[in-house]
Amino acid sequence: MKLKYWLMIVFLIVMLLPVGAGWALFSLYDYYNDQRSVAEYVELSGRLGPIEQALSDPGLYRLQSADAYASLSGLASDQVNFDLYLPSGIRVYTSGGDPWSAGAYTVRGSELYRDLYDMQIRHRTFTLKKPVWEKGELVGIYEIVMLRGEWLEGISVRTTWVVGSAVIFFILLYGTVLWLLSRKLFRPMRQLMDRMHAFARGEVPMDDAPVRRDEMGTLLKQFDAMQEKVRQTQAEVEKEQKEKELMVASLSHDLKTPLMSISAYAEAIRMDTQLEPPERREYWDVLFGNVERMKRMIGELEMYTALGSGELEMAMVEVEGEEFFDMLLGSYGGLAEREQIDVKTVVRTDHLYRLHPEQLMRLTDNLMNNALRHTRANGAIGLGVIASDQPLPEWIIPTLDLELDKFRTGSTLILVQNEGPAIPEEQLDRIFEPYVQHQNQEGKAYAGSSGLGLSIAKRIAIRHGGEMRMWSAEGYGTIAACRLPEM
Structure with a gap:
């Protein structure tokens, strides 16, 4: 549930629960009061009988001396009081006061005749009023008031129960709200x-918290x-920093050899004035060859850096x-004929492509140069472009059919396969990294390259929306596959 809806529902429940609890407590109190009133009425009915019989005497309802009511004094107690009234509202007798002052009190008719025959249950008393008749005429009205002793004695206990229940309800409500807030807000915020804090310390926190589907869960996911x-x-x-350091170190090492050669030949030309013209031309060829080699290395480094920076617009x-x-x-x-190598060329595509021709030529050149360096004399190189809906050529490594089909899904493959020695798995994983070259069994790297050719080729493939991988198998050689998107 969304956090805002959950909070709205919780606030509504917190507002309504006290009202509901108060209504329930009031209903329970009212029900208990009714039940207790009935029980008290049944209990006191036996005591009302003699009093009602004595008060039903018509002779009592006239103005007379207090001695005429002497027989009634024994009926009154601290629990029961009664008053006698004439039909005009004049009180002729009261058990709870001075009998001589009874006639001085008058009750209005509307109040006197209200609730006749009806037992009135009040908080502290029961009240009953009944008329007295003589020969069909109303001669008086008596009112009996009974004190609810047991009820009043239990008020303090009931008050304690009510207050205690209210306190317990408040504690439970407050604790429930705190638990819900902790579960929905405090605990996720603490997580x-x-x-x-773990991220600031560079640690990776162990995420064993359950998946949440509210705003806090979304926040945690976004933070993760x-x-x-x-x-x-990072x-x-x-x-990239390590690559830069490696490139600087490798470039410095690679430039050191041609620089030393240039320095040596330049010193020889300067110092030896007896050189014959053919020897001098040979020295100059070596000098310019090393200069071209250095220019080529620096150019490949610039191209590799430009392809990786994203600033090169293709x-x-x-x-x-x-x-x-x-x-x-x-x-x-x-080129293959000059190297005495057989090139098996296959082109199987009728698709259209969006590409940069010069960069794609550079990619193919790098793959071919790499294959030529690793193919023995009189060997063979497989070179092909195979669309996604065309069969693979017959000269590929037989064990790679399924893997190449999976790799080329929806794309065209540029394949270059040589018949050189297999590349170990530990070197194959890093073959596209800059300045990483396959080493032969004697532990020596193959010479004649800058170490950036395959790295540049892979970056060109990525800039075209593709990918590049390499496989190797003992007895067959190595195959480089570039995946190119089809229009």
Whole structure:
């Protein structure tokens, strides 16, 4: 339940419960009063009989001396009092006062004749009024008042019960409200504060709290998502920082060799004036070759950094797949012949694509150069572009059919497979990281590359909305697969 609706219902219940409890207590008190009144009336009815019989004497209802009422004095007590009235309202006798002053008190007719024959139950007394007749004429009215002794004696006990019940009800209501607020507000807020403190200390809190579906649950989820995002960002920043440190160290190491070679040959040219022209041209070729190598390394570093920063704007164009990839893959035939390697080219697509031609050529160049370096002389390289609705070529590693079909779902694959030695699993997991190169069995990395080729290729694939993976199998070689979205 939403927290706002829950609070509205709780506030309504808190407002109505005291009213309901008061009404229930009043009803219970009224019911008890009625039951007790009936019991007292039945108990006192036996005492009323003799008094009513004595007061029904018509001779008592006239103005006369107090001696005429001497017989009535024994009927009165501290529990029972009675008054005698003439029809005109004059009181002729009262058991609770001075008999000589009885005639000086007069009651109005409307008050005197009210509630005749009706037992009036009041908080402290029972009152009964009845008329007295003589030969069909009204001669007087008597009023009997009985004190409710037992009822009055229990007032203090009942008051204690009522006050105690009210206190217990208030404590239960207050405790229930506190428990509900703790369950709905205080406990989630404490969980949120604990998570905030743990996050500030760099700890990962153990989340064993039940799933909540109110606003506090949403807040906890959003905070967890926020701190997870912050942790991912921190991890990415740390990773990028390590990559930068690694790139600087690797670039410094890689530049050191051509720089030393340039320095040595430049010093030889400067110091040795007896060099023959062919030797001098050879020295100059070495110098310019090292300079070009350094320029190529710096260019690849710039490209890798630009692809990762997001500041490089790639102008995508729409191309017809079969025509574009026929032209692209056909350009590697001469290169393979020069290296004495057989290239098996397959293009199976009739889809349209949105891509950056120059960057896609760079991606394919990097994959082909990597395959050429790892393929033995007179070996073979498989090069293909296979759409999602076309069968895979026959030269791929047989054990990868299902995995490649799953990987290419809804996309076209650019495949480059060599026949070199298999890459160990522990190296395959990190092969796309910058400056990470496969090492041969002697522990030496393959030379001739900057270590950024596969990293650049993967970033180009990602910028095209795709992905890149690599598989390797002993006895077959290694295959690199780039997934390219289809229009």
